[in-house]
Amino acid sequence: MPLLTAQGPEHTRILGLGHYRPANVVTNQDLIDRGVDTDDAWIRSRVGIAERRWADPGETVVDMAEQAASKALASAGVGATDIDMVLVATCTMPTPVPAAAPNLAARLGIDAPGAYDISSGCSGFVYSINAASAAIRAGQATNVLVVASERFSGWLDMTDRSTCIILGDAAGAAVIGSSDVPGFGPAVWGSDGAQYDSVAIDEQTRFFRQDGQAVYRWATGTMAPIALEACRRAGVKPEELAAFIPHQANLRIIDAIARRLGLPDEKVARDIVTSGNTSAATIPLAMSRMVERGEIPSGAPVLLLGFGSGLAYAGQVVLAP
Numbered sequence: 001m002p003l004l005t006a007q008g009p010e011h012t013r014i015l016g017l018g019h020y021r022p023a024n025v026v027t028n029q030d031l032i033d034r035g036v037d038t039d040d041a042w043i044r045s046r047v048g049i050a051e052r053r054w055a056d057p058g059e060t061v062v063d064m065a066e067q068a069a070s071k072a073l074a075s076a077g078v079g080a081t082d083i084d085m086v087l088v089a090t091c092t093m094p095t096p097v098p099a100a101a102p103n104l105a106a107r108l109g110i111d112a113p114g115a116y117d118i119s120s121g122c123s124g125f126v127y128s129i130n131a132a133s134a135a136i137r138a139g140q141a142t143n144v145l146v147v148a149s150e151r152f153s154g155w156l157d158m159t160d161r162s163t164c165i166i167l168g169d170a171a172g173a174a175v176i177g178s179s180d181v182p183g184f185g186p187a188v189w190g191s192d193g194a195q196y197d198s199v200a201i202d203e204q205t206r207f208f209r210q211d212g213q214a215v216y217r218w219a220t221g222t223m224a225p226i227a228l229e230a231c232r233r234a235g236v237k238p239e240e241l242a243a244f245i246p247h248q249a250n251l252r253i254i255d256a257i258a259r260r261l262g263l264p265d266e267k268v269a270r271d272i273v274t275s276g277n278t279s280a281a282t283i284p285l286a287m288s289r290m291v292e293r294g295e296i297p298s299g300a301p302v303l304l305l306g307f308g309s310g311l312a313y314a315g316q317v318v319l320a321p
């Protein structure tokens, strides 16, 4: 006997964005003062970071997610009662279960949503907005709250100067809903499982670790073609993009990919300078801040490019809210 099935609207888009950065600013000099054997010039020239934010000891992944989500709901003009699915992209919850999403939903007063977390490291936000869009188009949700929230300051080896200087804490959020026009181009996603262990929380030490040089080579060598393919599949020429928002892992990686796309500096997100690498949160954080500063017109095409642990990646052109 054939089952009844659900069917949703043809198109979806980002309706609103929000972000949150902890108040606590940690400069490169602050790290030196805490005993890290490094210098400001090295960090700025090799990675591009001037400062990052670290959460207060009692400030959690869900606390930061709540702040960013509230702003995204307000900017989308969508009430908590209109949300029926909540997705949280994170890999820094203190324990594998419970997930952040049901707790976040309860705090926001969202009643009985489908709620789950997505763990895909730094590409998690792009994977999550696609899961949200697919759920709406399949008739399984109406409005989806997607939040990327990371608290890497709790997973740092302060004696490893090649990693502890890079990571920061933050959250970025988006509300995804139906649309008259297509708001998402096709995602170009994949992973290189042969290098699955290159970016990890170490099983023994419980600290973040990465093979920086291997990931650097992989990102600079393979991400530009993914970005170009995402543009091609969306029918958008790179020069037509209003902004390019890649994962904020290293300014040199960002600049290398932007050069391959032929994009001028003013169209490229460089949030890493004052936010550090906040893993899954970098893309919605940078996008929300650029929209807030009036740097991206509403409805303009924006290229997102997540990459990192896995080594998983996802490139996609989306319309700005």
Ligand SMILES: CC(C)(COP(=O)(O)OP(=O)(O)OC[C@H]1O[C@@H](n2cnc3c(N)ncnc32)[C@H](O)[C@@H]1OP(=O)(O)O)[C@@H](O)C(=O)NCCC(=O)NCCS
Binding pocket: 037, 038, 039, 042, 043, 046, 047, 122, 161, 162, 163, 165, 199, 210, 211, 212, 213, 215, 216, 219, 249, 250, 253, 277, 279, 307, 308, 309
């Ligand atoms: C992590 C990363 C910034 C390190 O930069 P790097 O140039 O590869 O640095 P290396 O680890 O090779 O170290 C080079 C030298 O700098 C030194 N160094 C490393 N960290 C330093 C620091 N914070 N301050 C000063 N010197 C440092 C090293 O000790 C080494 O010195 P040596 O040559 O005397 O041994 C870079 O590899 C990177 O960004 N990789 C990609 C990360 C990424 O994209 N991750 C994605 C998921 S988040």
